[in-house]
Amino acid sequence: MKVVLEHLTKIFPSRNKKEKNAEVVAVNDFNLEIPDGKLIGLLGPSGCGKSTTLYMISGLQPPTSGKIYFGEDDVTELAAENRGIGLVFQNYALYPHMTVQQNILFPLQNLKGENRLSKEEMLKRVYEVAKLVQIDEYMNRKPSELSGGQQQRVAIARALVKMPRVLLLDEPLSNLDARLRLQTREEIRRIQRDTGITTIFVTHDQEEAMSISDFIVVMKLGIIMQTGKPQWVYDDPANLFVAKFLGTPPINVFRGKIEGEKLYIGEEAVLDTKGAEDQEVYIGIRPEGFILDEKGGLTCSVSGIDVMGRDVSVVSTNENSLNPVIRSIVSADEAGKVSDSGEVKFRLKEHKVFVFNRETESRVYFGKQFAAHEAMLRAMQAEGEFYAFHEGPLPREADDASKQTQPEEEKGFVAKVKNFFAKIGGAFRKKPETPAEDVAQEGAPAENAENTEIADPTQTQMDKEDDISQ
Amino acid sequence: MSHKKSNRKNKNLKNQWKAWLYLTPMIILLLVFTVWPIFNTIRISFLCRWDEDLGAVVGYDYAKAIQGVKYQFGFNNFINVFTTGDSFLIALGNTMLLTVLTVPISTMLALLIAVALNSIKWLKKFFQTVFFLPYVTNAIAIGMVFAAMFGMVWPTPAKPPTSVGIINTIIEAFGGHYINWVDRGSPYWANIAVLVIYIVWNALPFKILVLLGGLQNVDKQYYDAAKVDGASRWRVFWRVTVPLLSPMIACVVITGFIGGFKEYTSVVGIFGDGMGPTGANGSLNTMVGFIYNYIPHNQGKASAAALILFVIIFIVTMINMYVSKKKTHY
Structure with a gap:
């Protein structure tokens, strides 16, 4: 199933209604066409909106604007359960009180009306999927009795059992140790190939994305930086961010x-x-x-x-x-x-x-790179694949600094209260004492100034994080 | 090898004495006010003597004991509890009835309220406060308020009441006939109904608090997962929320049973220390009430009754633990 995202935007409103700047644009005018039957990696540093994008595709989060199509169907308004998606959560969200079999069975038991299967059919389907992910030996165990990799496979089985049109994986490997990670990513690759289901997964680990994706989408601050085959993106980065983000x-x-x-x-x-x-x-x-x-x-x-x-x-x-x-x-x-x-x-x-x-x-x-770039573009067009290349200036972390304004508002409120009391105090006092009031009023802006100082270290902190991810 | 082991042991001991030192004040308090009384209760419950004047076996009485009266070891106190009059069986019956009625009702209600509170956003804090209020109020005072709400004013017992409490006023406003809930001549079922309402109302805050805490600890991803899996609200409640809350529910049920068997203040608050409506003293007595009745002059019998109460609570709790272990295992 082809998945098309058109001008998809997600804005998280500021928690404080007065402060309009505090709203956070998590995903900004996102256009993407994901071809049928491919494995796509959404890649970016933490806070770049990749998980938000995934949750909007899943239907758990409504987009602020834009459209989502599965094939020709507009699913933007459709509830998560009616979209025909399978979602694997970062920490799997397996029901701890159910056995493996009950966990995988659960989505089938929820089917209603003509979609409802007989008990035998349900069990048959469960065992088919369990076999596919190689978990059929552990059907009567509880999730707590399984290793991380096995839990992961149960989660994938639970997502696949309804035969979804699209499979979504949120940081599927982040909870596994290094060796299991290598093994499991091959496993995910194999399962995706066997089923042919369009699969979108989110990761901040570039190595992971490069190794198993048919295509990667590199994101920064809610904007697509570059898309393409991993090797292409590695060999021909559109900008400094992409170049720094890929490669170890x-x-x-x-x-x-x-x-x-x-x-x-x-x-x-x-x-x-x-x-x-x-x-x-x-x-x-x-x-x-x-x-x-x-x-x-x-x-x-x-x-x-x-x-x-x-x-x-x-x-x-x-x-x-x-x-x-x-x-x-x-x-x-x-x-x-x-x-x-x-x-x-x-x-x-x-x-x-x-x-x-x-x-x-x-x-x-410069030099031969012109020709190489041209050749790559031609190759992509020949394969009929989507390709996006972010041109023009990059979004800066500074755009994101509006996040920091929120505590300031609270402090501002405190300052207002202080001002208010200072004024009341002034009204009760005799005139000679007005300097005291001035001091109090000066105190308020001083606090704001201090506040911006507080905001700054976090700013540099974010920069540092950015450096680390590079 | 063994040398190394003993070395480590020594080190542990060295560290341990400091821990014991810090624990000492608490241990002394526990020994004086908990361990010794328990031990003494067991001892006293077996002490009794033959009283010539009464012509019967009577239990240990502290006032007599310091005057030099000697007591012997025997099981007569336990026999007395069951044989002298049927007041213990009445108390046992009342206690059982109240417990069996209130624990399921209050647990179910608390669960529903906790889930509702957890899912609303508006006025959440306000309602949390409202539901928590009974916890911080005085049980006796609220009992008296309940007595007034359910009560009536009778100039003479033979005539109809001149005015009725707010509950009967509401019943009459809806066209019903007033009910004698708690006053002279009131039926047993009406008394129990009032007690059940009171106890459930009083037990809710703690249960809501525990269950709400449990709910807030449940990973939201389970609900997202259930939503993607297409589970209806009802199924999410029964297949996800209740099982995930089962340890909390077990805790609430066990403490509810223990509290139920110790029920006393509700009856005193509403009916006074007569433990029953006027003219029917003792008809609503509970096990703890029975124990209190004998504390002044027959501590032997009171201790025996306390031990019996302990055994009952112990058995019920064991059953509860066994069942909940089977049901909440994950």
Whole structure:
């Protein structure tokens, strides 16, 4: 079943009616066409609106505006139970008092009228699904007697038993340990292939999304940044955010400039950038984009070498790097050339270097990248797949700062009360004492000022979180 | 290996004495005011003597004991409880009846009110306060208010009442005939009805509080899941809410039974310490009332009755625990 989202918007109203700025735009004019039978990953840092999008598709949250179509049906106004969706919750929400069988049976028992199956049919269906997710040995256990991975599979079975048109998974792997995560994501991939149900899942883990999705949708602050096949998005990021969000180890970002069709990091010319205008830029270089070369343009000082078996990660620093350390992955043979300290010189692979405008943070193409980008777009069109590319300036965290205004309002109220009492106090006092009233009134704005100071650390906190996710 | 183990043991002991030190004040209080009285009650319940003047076996009496009267060990107090008059059986019957009637009613009502309170947004705090009020009011005072509400004013017993309480006024406003709820000559069923209303009303706040707390702890995702699964409200209530609340419900039922068997203040509040309507003293007596009757002059019999009450409560609680363990297991 094809799923189409048209201008989908979700605005959470401010809790305080007076403060209109405090409303939060969780999903902003979201347009997406999800093809039939694919596995789609909604990817983004926490608070980017991916879960909200999922819950709007499920029908548990009504959109503020916009439309949702399943195939040709407009389901925007339809209640969750009538949409024909299966939803797997982040912590599975298995009913703890029911056995595995009762849990999977529950959605079928709720069917009414002509849809209602006979008892034998219900059980048959339950066992079919249980077999599909390989949980049929544990039918009489309670959820608490199962491991995390098994619970996950029961949750998927419960979502699948009604034969949904669309399967939705909310952070399906976040509660599993590392090894189970690898195993379960293969499992989800297999189940999706076996059933052919259009599946949408939400995750903040880029590796997870990249590894199993047919398509990924990278989001930031409720806006689609880029969509496409994981490899495409990785190889051709639309902007700095996408480039930073995908890849482990993360991309190395430098401050630099383009001057005379040459790319500079500091004073060093590192690459020819034919066809790019002069401008201040950020330069993203994938860890695998470095080549050890004594004649290379980029000089870094080595601070250590991490051996990871097949590859070696050279850890170095450069004053123009935005990351505290630069990680470059080179083959183990080459790493012999590098001493534990001192300087190292890199040559850069052109297709692993992404240049972004300093102001807009959107991509600046140069040289062969023009052609590569064109080729990719043509390939996508040929496959008839949807593709979105966020152009123009990025939404800033600052847009989101309105969230912070709410406690201010409360404080403002306190200030008002204080003012009020100060005035009453003033009325009772004799005139010479009015300075006291002034002090009280000055006290109120002072509190507001203090308040904005409180808001600031959280702001930087958010920035920090953003950094971590990158 | 064993050396290491004993070492750890020593360390544990060292840490433990500090814990015991902190616990000491509480332990002393418990020993003096709980453990010793329990022990003493058991001891006294077996003490009795043959009274020449009365020509019967009487139980331990503290006032006589300090005058040097000797008591022997025996089971006569327990026999006396059941054989001298039928007042204990009346008390037992009343207590059982009240418990069996009030616990299910109050639990069901509390569950419905808690679910309703949990699902409203407007005036939630207000209604929470309203339903919590009985908890902070004085039981005797409210009992007197109930007596006035259900009561009537009779100039002479033979004539009809000159004025009736608010409940009868309401009944008459709807065209009914007034009922003698609590006054002289009132029927037993009317008395029990008033008591049941009072006890249920009085028991609700605690139960609502516990159940509401339980409801607020239930993960909202279960309800989202049930909604996606297409469960009707009724099915969600019975298949999701009630099972998830079952530990709380079990707690409320068990404490309800224990409280029911200790029922006393409601009867005193409404009917006074005659434990029954005027002219029928003792007809509404409860087990605790029976115990209180014998405390002044026959502590042996009172202790025996208290032990019997304890055994009954113990057995009922065990049954409750057994049933709830079977039903609430998850």
